[in-house]
Structures are given as C-alpha cells and as structure tokens.
Amino acid sequence: MDKGLQTEGKLNVQNMIEKRMQTKTLGQSLEKIVPWFLLLCAIVSVLTTVGILFTLLRESIGFFSEVSIIDFYTGTEWSPWSGSFGVAPLIGGTLLITLIATITAVPLGLMAAIFLSEYASDKARRIIKPILEVLAGIPTVVYGYFALTFVTPIFQAIIPDLGIFNALSGGFVVGVMIIPMVASLSEDAMNSVPNALREGAYGLGATKHEVVFKVVLPAAFSGIVASIVLAISRAIGETMIVTIAAGATPSLTFNPTDSIQTMTAFIVQAATGDTSFGSTIYYSLYAVGITLFIFTLGMNLIAQYISRKFREEY
C-alpha cells in the first residue's frame, strides 16, 4: 500500500456522487426536455419553408387556371395591366443583371481572396478583411441609391446616351454587393489548404505564383466555385438595387444600357401598387415568385453538386 494515498477521512467524493444520483434534480429533467425543445426550434424553420412553398404553389395554381402555363413561360411580352403574361422579359432582365454582377464580382472577389490568403501580411489582412466585410453589411437600399445617384452619372459620362435607369449600373452595383461574399468564402477555402502542400511545392523549386495557381487554387477549387454560385444565387434574388436603379421596363433585351425589369422588381412594383386582391396581377406575383424560387434553388443545388464533385480531398 502506498502510504501517501489518503483512504480515510470525511471527504468521500464517490459518496457525494451517489447521493446526488439518487435525488432527482432540475438538471435531470432538463436533460430530457432540452432535446425536444431544440427539435422544436429546428422544426419551426423547416415548417416555415414548407409553408412558403405551399402558399407559392397554391396561389400559382390559381394563377395558372386563368393564364395558361405555356403562355406564361413561352410568351415574350410582359404587360400585366393589359393582360400579357409572358415572363421571359422578367427572366431576361434577371439574367442580364446577374450576368453583369457576376462579371464584376468574380474577378474582383477572387483576386481579393488570393491577395488576402496568399500575399497579404498578417497586419494587412487584419485591416482589409473586416473592411471588405463591412460592404456586406450595407443595406441594399443604400446600394440602390448609390447606383442611381453616383454610379449612373459616371457611366453616363462614358456612355452618352445612357438613360437614368439602366441594367448596367444596377448589375454593376449588385456585383459590388456580392464581392465580399466571393472574396470571404474563397479566402476561407484557400486558407484551409494545408501549409504542407505549399511547402511541398516550394520544395520542388516552384515560385510563389506557381504555388498559388497550381497548388492552392486547384485544392480550393470546390470551395471557390461554391462561393461563386452562392453569390450568383444572391444576385438573382437581389431586389432593392434593381428596383431603384435598373428601371421598370420589362423588355427582352441583352443590351446593358437599356432599362429593364427583374422578377424581384416586378414583385415590388405589383405588391406596393394598387393591385387589388384576387386579381390576375395579384396571382401573377406568386407565379413569378415560384419561378424565382426555382432559379435560386437550382443555383444552390448546383453549388452543392459542384463542391461534392470537384472536391480535391486533403
């Protein structure tokens, strides 16, 4: 026996534990309730999604009993107040805005991410990254007025016959808005590439940019693509900027200097105007809404598929 080991005395932890086990405490009943409570919280958000989807579907079905679904998706004229419900101009407007936004945001965001992850010193990163993320916190209505009152006049100086409302400045500012999303998520993806891989490449005599472009970017590819697709999905759903800056002229055009209308901007216009409850225009909101929903859902599924398919495991 080890003489130093204290076996006797009043202090007996095991006794105390047993005593506590026998008495029922609040903690034990909580132990049972907590999982149920948490499950309830999870169910609320699931139910909300289901509820929104249900409403969209029900009201859309109401709409499609008045306007044929084929006319809706194949028609090329959208003027609901005179009875033409061809959604193509709204989809075209949305795609045009998304395209301009993507062209703006992807190169800038990706370069910013590469700089932050691979080239910036610790100090520079600590200063720049929070500033970049502030961009994501600006209310979109502010972006909208920024587009209308600041960006559009600049573009007008370059392109003389540019109207006040145009897809170009709307799309450009939507792009500016999603830069932080691309930059921040891509930077995370590059940062999580293990340093051992960089060392391996340096050890073979690779230069900095060879390491960045041939090792780090391929290894982070799935994360980068996912960030881009998520940002695009955000651009598709963006509302305030395009409502304010891109105009309210549903026209099937791919000329970025034209005024257009996106799906979201139409929903704002119709929902805030004097649309009467139960009218065809009222129901058309839901049909446009579900079309928008299908687009963003599709983008999110693509993002998930790509990040699984092209993952370089490390």
Added chain:
Amino acid sequence: MNETMEKQQKANVAIESKGKENRENKTNGAAEGNHVFEVEDLNLWYGSDQALYEINMQVPERQVTAIIGPSGCGKSTFLKTLNRMVEMVPIVKTSGDIKYRGDHIFANNFKQEYLRAKVGMVFQKPNPFPKSVYDNVAYGPRVHGIKDKKTLDQIVEKSLKDAAIWDELKDRLNENAYGLSGGQQQRVCIARALAVEPDVILMDEPTSALDPISTAKVEELVQELKKKYSIIIVTHNMQQAARISDKTAFFLNGELIEFAETDNLFQNPQDKRTEDYITGRFG
C-alpha cells in the same frame, strides 16, 4: 534508352537556365568537388530566440548524412536552412554563410527556386498534392517548363521506379494520391522529389509517421538513392541513423556537438554529451 537520357538532359537544361546567373558568383568551384554544402559560422534566430549557434559543417557528396539530437535541438531548422525553406517563417534571421557547390545561397542574386530545384525535400508527414499519382510526380517537371506528354510519361515512370513504388502503382497512376497508404504516399513524395533530378535530397524525419514495414522500405530506398544523390536525413531514431548513414552529426541546444563517420560517432564518441545521448542517458 538513349532517347530517355536525352529527354532527361533537356529537363535539366530547363532547370539550369532558371539559375544561370547564380553560376557567376561561384567561388573556386573546383576545390569543393567532394562537398555539396559548406556551412560556415551559421547562426539563426526566430525573432529574438537563437535556434542555431555557430554551425560549421561540410556535407559530403553521394553519402547519407544523418542529423540526430533531442527534440528542439535545431536539427530540422538546420535542414530547412539548407534549401532556405526556413525563411517561410517571416521572423527568421540568419548570419554566417552556406555554400552549395561553391555558390553562396544567401547571396542577393541567388534564386531560391534554383536552390530548391537542386536541393529536393521530403517532409515528416507525407504531403502529396490532392491530385493523381501521375500529376504529383509530374508537378516539379511541369513547374520547370516541361510540357511534352511523352517526356513527362518517361520522367514519371523513371521516378516511381527509382522510388521503388512503380510496381505497386503502375496501374493506379490516375488515382488520387490521397487514397494511398501512408507509406505509399511518402514514397510518392520521394518520387516527386526525384522527378526534378535534384543533386541533394533533404529528408526531415521521413519515417516518423510510418509503420515499421514502410519504414524499412524507405530505409532500403535511401541506401539505393545514395548511389546517385547526396542525402541529408534528420532522424530522432538513433538506430536508424546507425543503420543507414555514412556520417552523423549530433546537435544539442542549437549547437553542432560532434560530426564524424557514423561508426566512429557511435562507437567512439569524442564528446561527453554525445556519449550521454547515444547511450540513452538523456533525450
């Protein structure tokens, strides 16, 4: 066979041209025929902590040089100084001189990329790229401008054969290297280092993450490789140093205590501290 040689030479030319200007600051190159590295009064600091003190050492050509010592004695730091990888930590400062084949590696006009193409490295933990076996081995040659598919095929095959893993992997070249076992990954990493045909290979505890069978394979491989390459291997395993090396350096607290023929160092250590360490009195 001749054709392969020719292609390989072309590969070397591509690497040589990268460091052409380095040749110019060469000092009496003829005299250093037997040594790949000459280290003179090397000191190294991480910020204000000194990690290496006044190291003087000459690393022989086409032999295996082992570096032993307890954890934190600076052996890995010293190894990484030889291909200047240590400078990836931004706070590192050095003084003194290291000559690789007569070239001062700290000279301003000396290109790190040239040094690292000549002085390859195998790391403690296998670190293949998340690419196919083929792309892993072909990475180095591609970085140095070799694009021809046939040449690359030959380099990949030759490197995998030299790393004694061709037979195991010849049908799995397009598989992701991450699916291989740890021992196979490490030999792919060795093949990747061999693919640029370096002059020196630095190995930083290359078997510490491997099981005994894989370790034996790597040790056997090192014996093969020294016919063509100069190898410097850091190991915390004294038996391994005794088994595979020709010369052994003993580091302690950032100082080079003793550097001698391996048999001499283990059987007849000149310094009391070396004797204490190899007889297991500390460390």
